[in-house]
Amino acid sequence: MTAVRLADVQKTFPIPSGGETVALEAIELEIGTREFVSLIGPSGCGKSTLLRVVGDLIQPTAGSVEVNGKPAHQARLDRDYGMVFQAPVLFDWRTVEGNVRLPLEVMGFAPSERDRRVREMLDLVELGGFRSHYPHQLSGGMQQRVAIARALAFQPPILLMDEPFGALDEMTRERLNTELLRIWAQTGTTIIFVTHSIPEAVFLSTRVVSMSPRPGRITSVIEIDLPQPRTDQTRESERYFELVTEVRESLRGRVSSSAARARAEGRIG
Amino acid sequence: MKARGGRILRTALGIGLFLVLVALAWEAFKFLGGDPWRLEGIGFFHDPPFRVLQANDRQLPHLWEIASALAQPVQRNQDQTLGQFLIGAALFTWREALIGFVLGALIGLALASIFIHSRLLERAFVPYVIASQTIPIVALAPIIVVGFGRGLVAVVIIATYLTFFPVTIAAMRGLSSPDPRAVELMRSYAASRWEIYRKVRLPAAVPYLFTALKLAATASIVGAIIGEGPGGVPEGLGRAIINFNQQYVSGPEKLWATIFIAGLVGICFFLVIQLAEVVTLRGRGGSASRA
Numbered sequence: 408m409t410a411v412r413l414a415d416v417q418k419t420f421p422i423p424s425g426g427e428t429v430a431l432e433a434i435e436l437e438i439g440t441r442e443f444v445s446l447i448g449p450s451g452c453g454k455s456t457l458l459r460v461v462g463d464l465i466q467p468t469a470g471s472v473e474v475n476g477k478p479a480h481q482a483r484l485d486r487d488y489g490m491v492f493q494a495p496v497l498f499d500w501r502t503v504e505g506n507v508r509l510p511l512e513v514m515g516f517a518p519s520e521r522d523r524r525v526r527e528m529l530d531l532v533e534l535g536g537f538r539s540h541y542p543h544q545l546s547g548g549m550q551q552r553v554a555i556a557r558a559l560a561f562q563p564p565i566l567l568m569d570e571p572f573g574a575l576d577e578m579t580r581e582r583l584n585t586e587l588l589r590i591w592a593q594t595g596t597t598i599i600f601v602t603h604s605i606p607e608a609v610f611l612s613t614r615v616v617s618m619s620p621r622p623g624r625i626t627s628v629i630e631i632d633l634p635q636p637r638t639d640q641t642r643e644s645e646r647y648f649e650l651v652t653e654v655r656e657s658l659r660g661r662v663s664s665s666a667a668r669a670r671a672e673g674r675i676g
Numbered sequence: 677m678k679a680r681g682g683r684i685l686r687t688a689l690g691i692g693l694f695l696v697l698v699a700l701a702w703e704a705f706k707f708l709g710g711d712p713w714r715l716e717g718i719g720f721f722h723d724p725p726f727r728v729l730q731a732n733d734r735q736l737p738h739l740w741e742i743a744s745a746l747a748q749p750v751q752r753n754q755d756q757t758l759g760q761f762l763i764g765a766a767l768f769t770w771r772e773a774l775i776g777f778v779l780g781a782l783i784g785l786a787l788a789s790i791f792i793h794s795r796l797l798e799r800a801f802v803p804y805v806i807a808s809q810t811i812p813i814v815a816l817a818p819i820i821v822v823g824f825g826r827g828l829v830a831v832v833i834i835a836t837y838l839t840f841f842p843v844t845i846a847a848m849r850g851l852s853s854p855d856p857r858a859v860e861l862m863r864s865y866a867a868s869r870w871e872i873y874r875k876v877r878l879p880a881a882v883p884y885l886f887t888a889l890k891l892a893a894t895a896s897i898v899g900a901i902i903g904e905g906p907g908g909v910p911e912g913l914g915r916a917i918i919n920f921n922q923q924y925v926s927g928p929e930k931l932w933a934t935i936f937i938a939g940l941v942g943i944c945f946f947l948v949i950q951l952a953e954v955v956t957l958r959g960r961g962g963s964a965s966r967a
Contacts, residue, residue, distance in 0.1 A: 464860050483866055490864045496857045499960050500879045509875065513865045541959050567864075 409476070410565055410597040411438040411461055416470035418456055418623075429622035430456045434470065436616065436625065438599065440564075443591060445600045445608035445615045448658065453623025454601045455569050461599060462488050462567050475564060482565075486514060489558030489596070493570040495550035497542040497557075503529070504538040507557045514561055528556035531590060548579040555587070559594060568600045572607070581642075584610055588637055605658070609633075609650045610642060617657045627657040684951055691943060699739055706731050706738065713738070737929045742936070745929035758930060762916065762937045769900050769912035770941050772828065776835020777896035777945075781889060783836065784843025791844075792851045792877070793869065809841050813899065817906040826908035834903030839892040846888030850881025883960075886953040893945040901938060913938050 416434040419427040430453045438444050446454040459465040460472060463483040474482035482488065497506050507528050511521040529535050532552040542550055551571060558566055572580040584607060591598055602608050608615045615629045631650055633641055641647055709728030714721040730736060746759035787805065791798040813834060820837075821830045854876050862872045904914025913934060920931040 459860075462864055464863060483864065486866055488864045490861055492857045492861075494855070494857065496855055496861060498858070498876070498879065500882070500957075502959075510865045513862070513867045513871055513875065543960075561865075 408440040409437055410440045410442065410474065411436070411599070412471075412473040413437070413457075413461070414471045414473075416457075416460060416467045416472060418453070418460060418465065419468045431460070431467070432622035432624045434623075434625060436628075438597060440597055441595055443588075443598045443600065443611055443613045445602055445612040446618060447602055447605065447608045447615055447654065448618035448623075448626075449620055450603075451623075452618040452620040454618050456623065457618075458567050458569055458599060458601050461565075462490060486561060487564050489561070489563035489566045491551075491554050491558045491566070491568045491571045493573045495542070495547075495554040497550055497553055499542055501542075502538065503534060503540050503542070503545070503553050506542065506553055507560050510557060510561050516561075524560050528560045531559070531593070532556045532586070548575055548583060551575065551583065552586070555590070559590070559596070562594070562596075564597060566596045566598045568598060570601050570603065573603060580604075580607065585638070587611065592636060605651055605654050606642070609647060609654055610637060615654050617654060626660075629654055629657060684947065684954060687947065687950060702736070702739060706736060710736070734925070734928050737932060742929045742932045745927070745933055750930075758933060762913070762934060765911060765913045765916050765934075766937050766941045769897065769904070769914065769938075770945065772831050772903075772909075772912065773835050773893075773896040773900040773941075773945070776832045776837075776899055777839050777889075777892055779832065780836040780839025780892060780896065781843050781885075784840040784888070784892075785847050785885070787840070787844045788847030788851055789873065791848055798848075805841065805844055808837070813838065813902055817903055820903075821906045821908070828907075828909060830907040831900055831903035831909050831912075831914075834907070835896045835899035838895040838899035842888040842891040842895065843885065846884045847881055850884025851877045853884065854880045883953075883957060886949065886956070889949050890946055890953075893949050894942045897938070897942045897945060913941070 413434050413436045416431055417429070418431040419429050421427050434457060446457060448454050456465060460467050461474065461479060463472075463479040472479040475485075475487055477485070498509070501509065504525055507525045508521050511524060516524070525538070526535070529538055532555055534549060534552055534556065537545065537549065542553070545553070555571070572583050575583065587598075588611060590596075598611075600608070600611060609631055610633075612631050615631060616625055617627050617629070618624065619626045629650070633644070633646060633650070705728075706724070707722070708724055709726040709731040710724050711731075711733045712721070712723040713733075724731075733741075746762070747757055750756050750758045750761040787801075791802060816837070817830075817834055820833050824830045824833060851873075858876050858880075859872060862876055867875070900912065901914040901917065903909075904912045905918055907914075909915065916934050917931065917938070920927070920934055924931055
């Protein structure tokens with residue numbers, strides 16, 4: 408089944424000095440249900456914009472975005488999305504429990520159901536013992552786990568993650584990667600994951616979509632055929648290194664050709 | 677928690693320490709430049725080396741003269757002491773100020789809530805909100821009294837007028853303080869504007885509001901005191917200040933005592949708001965220690 412279908416999506420932003428920048432151009436992408444797709448590329452390639460277009464937080468200038476067989480806007484109203492950002496964006500006046508409960512309050516879940524889900528989600532991210540803590544009392548990694556629990560509390564079919572582990576140290580990031588895969592397997596959520604890190608993208612994904620900047624477009628889609636479930640051994644396997652190299656080359660290919668074009672343009676100018 | 681509870685205590689101690697320093701400076705000034713004085717009981721006599729106009733007994737009475745005036749009758753042939761009278765007047769003024777404070781805070785919050793949701797209304801009206809504060813209240817007070825008649829209503833309006841401004845400005849800042857991603861998050865839940873306001877903007881604005889409410893608390897007292905004159909309300913500190921001002925030559929201690937009591941009311945109001953702040957922001961990291 409198709410979870411997300413993007414057809415010829417384009418997004419331009421007006422720039423203050425006049426004119427416009429093309430943030431996304433001719434984006435064609437289909438993401439199947441229960442897939443884990445990473446968007447990777449250099450800064451400014453439009454991967455976060457693409458994520459927000461899928462989540463109906465930004466309207467595309469042209470093209471169509473279909474989510475679970477309906478327009479993205481309807482999907483948002485139907486509460487099909489969970490979101491996790493690079494910063495945990497926790498509310499400092501709410502406890503850990505209160506933060507995870509927030510979407511359930513907004514969506515009108517019954518109090519007993521809220522409590523049950525909050526408990527379940529905190530157990531899922533292994534923070535059961537911290538329910539009454541305030542965010543500032545937790546480490547960065549723990550805060551991000553709270554954000555994940557909050558995003559999953561209402562069991563959204565699609566989880567949109569914008570560099571969720573970008574601000575964490577390498578050890579914490581690897582541990583949370585493994586944890587995220589376990590959660591993904593347990594919940595059956597479709598995940599779209601924006602990242603800067605090639606190893607992270609390869610380790611997590613079923614497919615890696617590499618993008619290039621100005622205008623933001625998809626340059627290649629690489630199938631990641633590493634066996635599931637993935638473990639620390641996966642990170643040491645030969646196939647893993649091959650795929651990391653493949654993704655790196657797909658990105659570098661882009662970088663070198665754009666450099667060549669810039670040089671060519673320089674000569675003309 | 678301990679540190680926060682201690683904050684009130686530290687503020688109170690700080691105020692106390694400051695008062696002691698002011699008292700010392702006050703009496704030192706009189707010791708050097710005031711009128712000669714003697715203590716009858718022990719035959720102590722002091723003749724200051726200098727004569728400074730501002731330090732004589734009429735300009736600057738001894739602190740103990742002011743303190744003992746509190747225990748003497750407010751007028752000759754009356755049972756009520758000055759202290760009793762002033763405490764009654766202070767409570768009366770505080771009540772007026774409190775009503776103005778509550779109204780001003782509600783109006784300020786309401787205006788800010790409208791402005792942050794409408795750029796058009798913000799552009800149209802915020803300049804007038806700011807301009808309103810450049811009109812001196814002494815010019816405005818008689819107009820308000822003419823419009824609403826002499827009495828409590830006019831005084832409350834004046835207190836409200838001085839209160840709403842800091843609350844409006846701080847609430848606008850606080851209501852727009854949440855991380856844009858927090859708003860995106862709420863939108864991804866298909867939350868309405870009202871839910872975003874209630875669950876994200878308003879709680880995020882609370883620390884900002886308390887900063888403004890502390891300013892507004894003292895401003896509302898000033899507003900009430902000033903308003904009592906033209907408002908023709910005789911029971912409060914404002915009228916007491918006017919009366920004792922007229923009797924200054926015969927009894928300067930009375931005016932000074934009234935000024936101290938007025939200051940005390942302001943400090944008490946401030947501390948009440950600060951206590952509410954500490955209780956409300958308990959548990960929040962970072963923001964609780966702000967302002």
